[in-house]
Amino acid sequence: MCNKQPWTFVYAADMQPGSPRSFRYRPALMENWHSTKRQIIANKPQFWLNGGDITRDGLLHDGEFVEMKDEFDSMGIPYHTIPGNMDVGNKHTARQGFFDSRDDIALNMKSKNLARYEKFFGPAYWTFDHKNVRVTGFCDMLLGSSQPKEEKLWKFLEELKKLPPIDHHLILMHYAMFIDDIDEETFDITKEDEYMQWYFGLDKPIRMRLLKFFKAANVTRVVTGHIHCRKDFTAAGICFDLAPSATCGQWSDKWPDGDISLGFFRYDVNGREITKTFIPLENISQRTDFYGPGGHPKPEFRNYSMAWQKPAFK
Numbered sequence: 001m002c003n004k005q006p007w008t009f010v011y012a013a014d015m016q017p018g019s020p021r022s023f024r025y026r027p028a029l030m031e032n033w034h035s036t037k038r039q040i041i042a043n044k045p046q047f048w049l050n051g052g053d054i055t056r057d058g059l060l061h062d063g064e065f066v067e068m069k070d071e072f073d074s075m076g077i078p079y080h081t082i083p084g085n086m087d088v089g090n091k092h093t094a095r096q097g098f099f100d101s102r103d104d105i106a107l108n109m110k111s112k113n114l115a116r117y118e119k120f121f122g123p124a125y126w127t128f129d130h131k132n133v134r135v136t137g138f139c140d141m142l143l144g145s146s147q148p149k150e151e152k153l154w155k156f157l158e159e160l161k162k163l164p165p166i167d168h169h170l171i172l173m174h175y176a177m178f179i180d181d182i183d184e185e186t187f188d189i190t191k192e193d194e195y196m197q198w199y200f201g202l203d204k205p206i207r208m209r210l211l212k213f214f215k216a217a218n219v220t221r222v223v224t225g226h227i228h229c230r231k232d233f234t235a236a237g238i239c240f241d242l243a244p245s246a247t248c249g250q251w252s253d254k255w256p257d258g259d260i261s262l263g264f265f266r267y268d269v270n271g272r273e274i275t276k277t278f279i280p281l282e283n284i285s286q287r288t289d290f291y292g293p294g295g296h297p298k299p300e301f302r303n304y305s306m307a308w309q310k311p312a313f314k
Contacts, residue, residue: 004271007131010040010279011172012264013051013225014245016086019064020309022057023302024292029056031285032247033071036264039279041075043266047130048077049137051225051243052084052174054121059089059113060302063313065120080128081121082137084174084225088113090199090296091175092145097189097198102296104189109141111148124149125156129166133269136160136217137172143206157210160217167272171214171222176201176242179254182211182235196251200227211236221274223265227251230259230278241265241276 017030040048050072055064065087072079085091089109097104114124125138138157142150178184179201186205187198202210214222214236221239228245229252249260262281267274291308293301304312 006270010045010048014053016053016056018056026290028285028287029247035283036246050081053086058087061313083117132167134166134169140173157213
């Protein structure tokens, strides 16, 4: 199968602007998202992909999902989304991590949070073909969670290998498959020097099981967000694109060649060739006003009376 006419799609993720009706808000992130939105439209993609962290606190209330769905719908471009950990909760752990400023077990993804996301953005896993590209997206926080939909997701992945051949098969996930090496061991959440690696990547048993499915389904590329730092890997014959954030960078000291510049990816498809281009944000907000805590605050630090806009979310 070979499509003769070149065409384009776009990937953007990790907006998490919050809302002036929530207990925390960073206007600069919303302004950066609006710059991203304008640039995506200007690139005229046939569709665009969102890699999660649509909201800052979607796992707590509907309001931010309502606001961001309106943002996406107003673009006039077909789009496909997966949830991020800020939308539905983190990957699962049975142990509290090193940092006592967050409750890692309480932050585990829960079915009710995923149901809230799906109410606005549709199923937690899906696949579609567009010309000579297949795109498969799924909520990787389900894997290892023992939540009701986990086994259904594994069965869905098993079925991918039965699909007809196609030139390109791209996987959309939120967490990075690995941090430095596809064969690396699972990091220890209780150790200070391993916590961030644990937080950003998948545990080895999940990774190896996924890789088996990917090979059987002829996956050619995996695109992930969450880290907010751009970095390319190739492993097991697959391109792994660690994507930038559209609004805020982080983990800048992890790799010498990592890049936290804000922006998104444009993918140009020309037959059996896919060319990835980083599109930097043209206008980065200089606003410094904000309120509320960052990170993953415990409930006692969630004070909705601080909201700039009333009525605040419940």
